[in-house]
Amino acid sequence: MSNAKTDKPIKKRKVKLEGDLLNYKGVWVLVESERGHVHPVSWELMGQGRLLADQLGVELCGVVMGAPGPELQAQCEAAFAYGADRCYRVASPVLADYRNVPYTQALTDLVNQFKPEIMLLGATTLGRDLAGSVATTLKTGLTADCTELAIDPEDRCLLSTRPTFGGSLLCTIVTLNYRPQMATVRHRVMPMPEAQPERSGLIVDVDPHLVETDVITKILDFVPDDQSGKPQLPYAEMIVSGGKGLGKAENFKLVWDLAKTLGAEVGASRAAIHAGWIAADRQVGQTGKTVRPALYIAAGISGAIQHRVGMEASDCIIAINNDPSAPIFDFAHYAIVGDCVQVLPALRKTFAAYLGKP
Amino acid sequence: MNIVVCIKQVPDSTHIRVHPVTNTIMRQGVPAVINPYDLFAIEAALQIRDTHGGKVTVITMGPPPAAVALRKALAYGCDEAVLITDKIFSGADTLATSYVLASAIATLGKEQPVDLVFTGKQTIDGDTAQVGPGIAKRLNLELLTYVSKIVAVNREAGKIQVERRAEGGVQLLETRLPALITMLEGTNEIRFGSAPDMFRAARAEIRTWDRESAGIEDLKKVGLKGSPTVVSRVFGPTPRAEKAQQIAFDPAAPQAATDALLEKVLAEIPKVGKELERHKVEAGAGANHE
Numbered sequence A: 001m002s003n004a005k006t007d008k009p010i011k012k013r014k015v016k017l018e019g020d021l022l023n024y025k026g027v028w029v030l031v032e033s034e035r036g037h038v039h040p041v042s043w044e045l046m047g048q049g050r051l052l053a054d055q056l057g058v059e060l061c062g063v064v065m066g067a068p069g070p071e072l073q074a075q076c077e078a079a080f081a082y083g084a085d086r087c088y089r090v091a092s093p094v095l096a097d098y099r100n101v102p103y104t105q106a107l108t109d110l111v112n113q114f115k116p117e118i119m120l121l122g123a124t125t126l127g128r129d130l131a132g133s134v135a136t137t138l139k140t141g142l143t144a145d146c147t148e149l150a151i152d153p154e155d156r157c158l159l160s161t162r163p164t165f166g167g168s169l170l171c172t173i174v175t176l177n178y179r180p181q182m183a184t185v186r187h188r189v190m191p192m193p194e195a196q197p198e199r200s201g202l203i204v205d206v207d208p209h210l211v212e213t214d215v216i217t218k219i220l221d222f223v224p225d226d227q228s229g230k231p232q233l234p235y236a237e238m239i240v241s242g243g244k245g246l247g248k249a250e251n252f253k254l255v256w257d258l259a260k261t262l263g264a265e266v267g268a269s270r271a272a273i274h275a276g277w278i279a280a281d282r283q284v285g286q287t288g289k290t291v292r293p294a295l296y297i298a299a300g301i302s303g304a305i306q307h308r309v310g311m312e313a314s315d316c317i318i319a320i321n322n323d324p325s326a327p328i329f330d331f332a333h334y335a336i337v338g339d340c341v342q343v344l345p346a347l348r349k350t351f352a353a354y355l356g357k358p
Numbered sequence B: 001m002n003i004v005v006c007i008k009q010v011p012d013s014t015h016i017r018v019h020p021v022t023n024t025i026m027r028q029g030v031p032a033v034i035n036p037y038d039l040f041a042i043e044a045a046l047q048i049r050d051t052h053g054g055k056v057t058v059i060t061m062g063p064p065p066a067a068v069a070l071r072k073a074l075a076y077g078c079d080e081a082v083l084i085t086d087k088i089f090s091g092a093d094t095l096a097t098s099y100v101l102a103s104a105i106a107t108l109g110k111e112q113p114v115d116l117v118f119t120g121k122q123t124i125d126g127d128t129a130q131v132g133p134g135i136a137k138r139l140n141l142e143l144l145t146y147v148s149k150i151v152a153v154n155r156e157a158g159k160i161q162v163e164r165r166a167e168g169g170v171q172l173l174e175t176r177l178p179a180l181i182t183m184l185e186g187t188n189e190i191r192f193g194s195a196p197d198m199f200r201a202a203r204a205e206i207r208t209w210d211r212e213s214a215g216i217e218d219l220k221k222v223g224l225k226g227s228p229t230v231v232s233r234v235f236g237p238t239p240r241a242e243k244a245q246q247i248a249f250d251p252a253a254p255q256a257a258t259d260a261l262l263e264k265v266l267a268e269i270p271k272v273g274k275e276l277e278r279h280k281v282e283a284g285a286g287a288n289h290e
């Protein structure tokens, strides 16, 4: 890819499906649940899957896996509310907690039996573990961490777009003559669809024929994370982020001060984290968190593609940068060209006055 | 313990530049490094070897210059290195890459059975996190991804216990060897190589395998030909339809600019106003409630 030029199709490779591959129909979304809790990325994908399925004129199906019980029923109903037409319910005590081998086997068998043309999973620890294993077992293509999914109207192929290495480029990847076309998408990249509780659908029960004694890996314990005090960036409605342009560690305090006045979370670019100015769990971007707040204030951040893909869905982006040609001004809504060390305190005072805070 | 670590040589991301006119990635002159995530895999492997004995073999698929990365791994203390290189491997996606690496590991296993395979969590250039699971599936190894800690290794019983990062917590898993582990970042710190290791690395022989010596059976499964995915387009991000609205900033009166900004935002993006409303201090109420 090193010499690829912008905006030129590399070379359109014809996709020509033959034989059994022609029987692959429908869009699937894995409903990822851990300990009874559905990861919200699954519903985001359901919203996106609905668009793809409508464009193709096919069914949207949820795949619900886990130990038998009322939770699976509730998950199917939620899947319908978020847009699924049908749910495959794969219940077995062996699937109570996520383990690679039984989940891979159950999902691979399901694909071979019902043949979807597209399968979407969240780019979570579970989704990436499972997607890589299922794609290898099925010998099909998988595109990781997509930021955009679309259908090629010419050949009905899935166009998966993701950032590519090197700072400012995106690439669109297609799966040639293999099915299903698999993709993972990170949490918060796609918007959360509105639930429609009155929607319903068809549940198809599938017995995965799994036996616990066949599974070698055992779960001895599970320690849930202590969420208290942890930054909740993906859910924050207001975020103030600082970058390398702050110049030095002390200046990061200006970001914290503004965030405190606003009641906002604090984020950062990777460069600021590498500089050691702030903890790594506050990184926004491709290798950090994806966020979609109402308000995102970026101070001293250049706007590299890896940062951009993590925050460009924000409703309002205010960028402060002393370089009028900084890439962040290409996608921010409001631009202040100036020194963030001067702008941040002024901005804090403005918001403090408006909010009635000191 | 016979341990294999798969690494990749990547361009040092901090030196990558994009040509301002053609938008092409300029790789010339960019120093290459071991994928930073792989260092955690190397260190974890070395620690197991140091405690339980055996050897660590580091392998990579790549062009001949990737030997530099292997030599660096030897300098950290790895015992042996294999470079898997062949023109037909180029253009591989993750499926084709995992096929080549799995074949090479199987070939190593014929010399001496492999107990553990390590990879990094992902690479910084491809960033897919899929090669590890791919190798495990092909070799039928137990797969342990996102491992944050090696808790115990029992070679006699052929068992291993690890902590694995899951979405909402940490799993304590026990499984059987041979297994493949993808190591989470930040879980250890790569050692400084000892002086003897550095001398040894400088002179060490690096085995170089082509398709034949790596034991590749099906040439249709490697390189571009063996890759189900292709890149169909590379492009720069599109600017928003409307350019950012510029707010004039005069350092002499900074708050004039920020006041004007807030006024505009409130008028134009109601969602922000609504959000701010929730953070307003009630007149007379005093303290805020965050």
Ligand SMILES: Cc1cc2nc3c(=O)[nH]c(=O)nc-3n(C[C@H](O)[C@H](O)[C@H](O)COP(=O)(O)OP(=O)(O)OC[C@H]3O[C@@H](n4cnc5c(N)ncnc54)[C@H](O)[C@@H]3O)c2cc1C
Pocket (backbone or CB within 6 Å): A165, A166, A167, A242, A243, A244, A245, A246, A247, A268, A269, A270, A271, A272, A283, A284, A285, A286, A287, A288, A289, A299, A300, A301, A302, A303, A304, A305, A306, A307, A310, A320, A321, A322, A323, A326, A338, A339, A340, A341, B013, B124, B125, B127
């Ligand atoms: C595989 C990969 C993954 C990556 N993942 C991420 C990711 O998840 N998140 C991420 O953020 N990055 C990521 N990066 C790094 C990314 O490419 C950029 O290097 C990084 O975002 C730059 O951070 P920055 O904008 O803070 O620093 P810089 O690029 O150094 O930019 C600093 C900016 O501050 C401005 N500035 C300087 N002084 C001032 C001042 N006094 N007042 C106002 N502005 C000033 C400058 O004009 C400049 O625009 C990744 C890179 C790679 C290769």
